[in-house]
Amino acid sequence: MLSAYASATPGAPKAPIGFGARPNDEKGTVMLSLVENAIERLEEAVEQETAALQTRAGVDLREFNDRKSQGLLELTRAMRHIEGTAPGPALAKRLAQLRSKLEINSAALKMHLEAVREVSAVMADAMRDAESDGTYSRSIRSGGMTL
Numbered sequence: 001m002l003s004a005y006a007s008a009t010p011g012a013p014k015a016p017i018g019f020g021a022r023p024n025d026e027k028g029t030v031m032l033s034l035v036e037n038a039i040e041r042l043e044e045a046v047e048q049e050t051a052a053l054q055t056r057a058g059v060d061l062r063e064f065n066d067r068k069s070q071g072l073l074e075l076t077r078a079m080r081h082i083e084g085t086a087p088g089p090a091l092a093k094r095l096a097q098l099r100s101k102l103e104i105n106s107a108a109l110k111m112h113l114e115a116v117r118e119v120s121a122v123m124a125d126a127m128r129d130a131e132s133d134g135t136y137s138r139s140i141r142s143g144g145m146t147l
Contacts, residue, residue, distance in 0.1 A: 028085075034078040035091070039098055042071030046098075046105045053108040 045067035052059045087095070 028082075031078070031081040032091075035075070035082065036094075038071060038075035038078045039094055042068065042075055043098055043101055045071055046101050050101070050105045050108050053105075053112050059112075 045064060049059065049061075049064040049068070051057075052064075
């Protein structure tokens, strides 16, 4: 996962990834930090859910949905504080990376949902066949074909 801060050397003070706020603008730095933290938490939830879906591990989709919803809420609130300010290139890149991770997550969820639909259709057909004694089914044989 990407770090929310960039640092030239280990142990050096960490600088925010940038949002057009002036470096000496303490309020701007705090607002940037809120955005960065929200992005990081949202990315973490999305990455964990995607990994669980891709490895076919047991997945509590409700928990992941709650975490992603909370992360989106935090990000939306943080972005309101910096509304009207153009994002710096580093933050724009970070948001693009988040979008990419969300697209990968969406594809994994779509595949999972399609698999669940297929399994439930097979189970429904099996239950219907098990309950049916054939009394009301119509089959006409002609030339080896059942209609």
